[in-house]
Amino acid sequence: MIATAHLWQPFHEFVFMRRALLGGLLLACSTAPLGVFLILRRMSLIGDAVAHGILPGAALGFWFAGLSLPALTIGGLGAGLSMAGLAAWITRRTGLREDASLAAIYPISLAGGVLILGIAGKRLDLLHLLFGSALAVDGPTLTGMLWVSGLSLIAMTLIYKPLLLDTLDPLFLQTVSRLGPLAHGVFLTLVVLNLVIGFQAIGALMVVGLMMLPAAAARFWSRRLPVLIVVAALLGSLSVWMGLLISFYYSLPSGPAIVLVAGGGYLLSVVFGPVHGLLRRPPLLTSQ
Amino acid sequence: MIGCQALRWGAPGQPLTPALDFELSKGSLTAIIGANGSGKSSLLKVIAGLQKPLAGKVRLSVPIKGGVSFLPQQQHLDRQFPISLQALVAAGFWGNKQSPEIRSQRLKTVLENWCLNGLEDRPLMALSGGELQRALLARLSLTDAPVLLLDEPHAALDELGQVLLWKHIHDWHLEGRTLVIVCHDLAAVREHIPCTLLIKSSGCAFGPSTELIRQLPQAQVA
Numbered sequence: 107m108i109a110t111a112h113l114w115q116p117f118h119e120f121v122f123m124r125r126a127l128l129g130g131l132l133l134a135c136s137t138a139p140l141g142v143f144l145i146l147r148r149m150s151l152i153g154d155a156v157a158h159g160i161l162p163g164a165a166l167g168f169w170f171a172g173l174s175l176p177a178l179t180i181g182g183l184g185a186g187l188s189m190a191g192l193a194a195w196i197t198r199r200t201g202l203r204e205d206a207s208l209a210a211i212y213p214i215s216l217a218g219g220v221l222i223l224g225i226a227g228k229r230l231d232l233l234h235l236l237f238g239s240a241l242a243v244d245g246p247t248l249t250g251m252l253w254v255s256g257l258s259l260i261a262m263t264l265i266y267k268p269l270l271l272d273t274l275d276p277l278f279l280q281t282v283s284r285l286g287p288l289a290h291g292v293f294l295t296l297v298v299l300n301l302v303i304g305f306q307a308i309g310a311l312m313v314v315g316l317m318m319l320p321a322a323a324a325r326f327w328s329r330r331l332p333v334l335i336v337v338a339a340l341l342g343s344l345s346v347w348m349g350l351l352i353s354f355y356y357s358l359p360s361g362p363a364i365v366l367v368a369g370g371g372y373l374l375s376v377v378f379g380p381v382h383g384l385l386r387r388p389p390l391l392t393s394q
Numbered sequence: 395m396i397g398c399q400a401l402r403w404g405a406p407g408q409p410l411t412p413a414l415d416f417e418l419s420k421g422s423l424t425a426i427i428g429a430n431g432s433g434k435s436s437l438l439k440v441i442a443g444l445q446k447p448l449a450g451k452v453r454l455s456v457p458i459k460g461g462v463s464f465l466p467q468q469q470h471l472d473r474q475f476p477i478s479l480q481a482l483v484a485a486g487f488w489g490n491k492q493s494p495e496i497r498s499q500r501l502k503t504v505l506e507n508w509c510l511n512g513l514e515d516r517p518l519m520a521l522s523g524g525e526l527q528r529a530l531l532a533r534l535s536l537t538d539a540p541v542l543l544l545d546e547p548h549a550a551l552d553e554l555g556q557v558l559l560w561k562h563i564h565d566w567h568l569e570g571r572t573l574v575i576v577c578h579d580l581a582a583v584r585e586h587i588p589c590t591l592l593i594k595s596s597g598c599a600f601g602p603s604t605e606l607i608r609q610l611p612q613a614q615v616a
Binding site: 146148270271273274275277278279280281282283284325328329330331334 | 439442443444458459460462463464466470471472475476477478482485488489517519533537539
């Protein structure tokens, strides 16, 4: 009984822990389908690139308005979207791969951000931006996260079918519908939006971990897309919960604790997962 | 139905053939033949509106979205994609306004027609090349498009699959659909397809299959 009490007691006792948990769970649920689709679209590393690219916008926002949520959000959103947009535009015009364009643009963006922080000369901790602190989620940030995750879940439901076909067989989708590029655009926007709202809670780089690790782990548990998304959301939520507890009881930074728990889940899935896992029995493909 | 005027296609700055003009009437059945790299698949994509021509025009008398169905080569597909065969085939219902009952009945019939019963729940990874090809053809069967563009539909199909394929092609032809088929099997083209478009970098030729293919004994060996 005492052991189970430890699992929820901190959240019962402290408002900041409750906020961190709620925010983290929201983020885990809304990033799960995004992470799964990023992997299926072979864009696994793009979250990372965008997370870095957000920095100059956030830095500019900080320069002009200090540590204010709207300023950081608008700045990050502007930088992230213009970076993703520029990469998509270069890709469409030149026919080169999107990951190459993004990989070329995000160092520019990141270096620009660090430079702006240097010029601003104020003490915005770069580490705080990149790695964040879940325990600093305040009321307005939580409200923002609620809106973002609600919006992204609704939007993902709406674009699910065209996005699925655009990922699996873009040529087929192009012959039956014009929705492919729109679905792609909405999807990238959602990725940026989630990263921006997430970086204020658990840090730009850590939110990428929360997005990709459960999604990568889920592939070891199912071959069905809806199941993959649910498994990813559950794994992400579990990581948030356990990570926050670990960070609470052992006084560790919360972002890395969450991501390391998710990482542990990923490694366990690699070994024990029934689908591609290392220990799986020889695949029996029953067609009944 | 499908008209091409002074059409040139290929990589930018490197058109594959001299400007091409041809006109395919409604309900026609045409093969596209030619060597590897001559631009058969690209031409099909240009007609389907999936690739921009370098010059010239393609005119279609049907709406480009929904009026044309395109069978891509299957290496475009990610075999690890977590989706079942049935879900892949059912994507052919895109834009379809029929009731769910009619759709599920049609899906069942089409799966039977392509000998895919029993494989409905298999993931793509667990399908053989021929099974996947039949699944793509089954999806195409559900689209109801008046123009069908098939890129190497016989690829990976065994003998039974080929028989099924030609039977369907004849049925579609009888229904009055317009078919364009990229095909390497010249003997089969001669037997089943009345008109042929031969793509060559020195110039294209269009005519009855029996005449065009008789002139190319060496190609038949290859």
